[in-house]
Amino acid sequence: MNDRAWRTWAAQMATGLALVDAELRLSWINPALAERLELGLRNVVGQPLDLLLREPDALAQAARVLKEQRPAQWRGISLAVVGAREITADIALQPFEDGLLLEVHVLAQPLSNSSPLSATLRGFAHEVKNPLAGLRGAAQLLQRRVDNADLRALAGLIIDEADRLGALANRLLHHDGTVRLGPVNIHQLLGRLTDLLQAESSPPQLRHDYDPSVPDLLGDADRLQQVLLNLARNALEAGARTLTLRTRIEHGLNLGERVLRMALRVDVIDDGTGVPAALRDTLFQPLVSGRVDGSGLGLALSREIAHEHGGELRCASRPGETVFSLYLPLERAHD
Structure with missing residues (x-):
């Protein structure tokens, strides 16, 4: 592809792109950036x-x-915007001709302390407790009355999930601002997520790409399970047929003003329609949804949980491949 054809192609990309010459001066940026x-x-x-x-x-x-x-990766870099404002982005740099090519992924801004998320979730938690109790009771009756072992196991799965969501609802109603930390095996949480997804009427194809050296982390297992479930549900609602669950260890992870010496990255990758361009900058804000029937709470809650653990939740998306990456510190578990 010649230079003119490449620039024509790059100008149509939704991802921000920039070229820098050998003197580290900007020679071109695409319309998206x-x-x-x-x-x-x-x-x-x-x-x-x-x-x-x-x-x-x-x-x-x-x-x-x-x-x-x-090539190099920059995470959480501050970029200047007209009017003395700043935005944060992940940037991939790679040598290109005589200079550099920058691929810029602008990140959604963190929730402010004045966000209505917590109050909204407390109201939701209050409303959901009674239906959960009824759901659990019905599952208990089914578990006692069916003879099929697989059906009893599915009823048990419903009971366990109802208990977990009931506990989350209670903690939302009586939230004291702290996370209940304990040893968490992330692969056990992903295994449970797999069980839940396989119980769907039309389960997706699941692929697992785990790093077996990943140690236990210090976290709240129930809340982290909710994050993983939210990400998987969003993928299915976006038309995904295949989900890939991947774990990796990262070193020297830059999270804005903080650098994590060692962090766990959990990727939930799907082949759905992708995140609409109009929502990318506000994706993690409460009450923002790309679906008519969406509540817009799942991703906002998921990012809040990541922040509570000292981590982050990020997204990179294009049609046919969306990657939600959950970053969680590992050094706290080994200090």
Whole structure:
């Protein structure tokens, strides 16, 4: 693909892209990135890279990538926007011709302390307790009356989930701002998620890509289970037929102003329709949903739980491949 054809293709991409020359000056950005940064396409040409970057050592790191000709990943980088505002993004850098290609994924902004999420969830928790009790009672009756072992196991699964959701509802109603920490085996949680998904009337195809060296982490198992279930449900509602559950260990993870020495990354990857471009910047905010019948609470709650654990929840999406990545610190379990 020649340069003109490449730029024509890149200009149509929803992902923000930028080219930097050998002097670390911006030589081109695509319309998607210009829109996110509220910049004119021509205004940035010839400007130094630090026009956009608010990180003090970003230029030195970019120069190192250029010199060593090796790709790099920046996470949680602050970018300047017109009007002295800032946004946060993950950036992939790779050598390209005589300079660098930057792929910019703008992250949804964290929930503010004034978010209506907690109050909304408390109201929801109050309303859901009675139906949960009825659901649990019906499952107990079924478990006692059926002879088929598989059906009894499914009834037991319903009872366990009703108990877990009941406990979550109680804690939302009486939330004291703390997470109840204990040893958590993430692969056990993913195994339970697999059991729940396989109990669906039309279960998705599941693929597992686990790092067996992942140690236990310090966390709240029930709340983390809810995050994984929310992510899987969202994928199915987006038309996913295949889900991949992947675990990895990351070192030196940059989360804004914090750096985690060692972190667990759990990826939930689906082949659904993807996140609509109009929702990408507000995806994790409460009451935001891409479906007419959606509540817009699942992802907001999931990110709040990630923050409670000292971690983060991020998303990268294109049609046919959406990746939700849950990052959780591991150093607290081994300090």
